[in-house]
Amino acid sequence: MTASTEHKSREVVPLQAEYISTSRKNAVQRQRNLTIGIGLVLVVSILLGIFALFQWRSAVESKKEAERSAAAAAASEQVALAQKAIAEEKEALALAKEIEAKAQRSTAQAGVYRGRPGELDTSTLLALDALDRLSAISASATSAEATFNEAEDTLRHNLAMMPTPSHN
DSSP: OHHHHHSSSOOOOHHHHHHHHHHHHHHHHHHHHHHHHHHHHHHHHHHHHHHHHHHHHHHHHHHHHHHHHHHHHHHHHHHHHHHHHHHHHHHHHHHHHHHHHHHHHHHHHHHHHHTSTTOHHHHHHHHHHHHHHHHTSOTTSHHHHHHHHHHHHHHHHHHHHSOOOOOO
16 A cells, blocks of 8 residues: 555556455445345335234134124023023923922822721821912912812811810
8 A cells, every 4th residue: 555655646556456346346245235135124024014914804803703702692691591581480380280289189189088987187187288288389270279279178177077175
């Protein structure tokens, strides 16, 4: 370098020319690498943006589907509650019918034992059982009312037929 500054003509020494050429090649290579890097980052960013858009659409659709499923579940729950109420009502009715049937059986047996000699106690107990069973259910049905009346008549008849204790 000092040799070129001594000359007034400013001629480039071959070593300097090689240095300048190499520097320019390196600068061009760095510029090219930077441009390629920026291009790759841009392409990756665009691809990630497109991917994010598809994911967003998928999330929106999933949310709508979840809301539809929640609405369907709520409707199903309401139907299930209604069905449960109906089942409980039918179960209560079946239990009442069962109790009524047992009371009718007890009343019928009480009537049978009423006419047998020595079975007055059994007949009375069966009539009491029928009355007790019928008191557990509402006697709104006419068949339950008829059974109640029959059991009550049997009980009254049996009590009238029982001997009264004497006090000495």
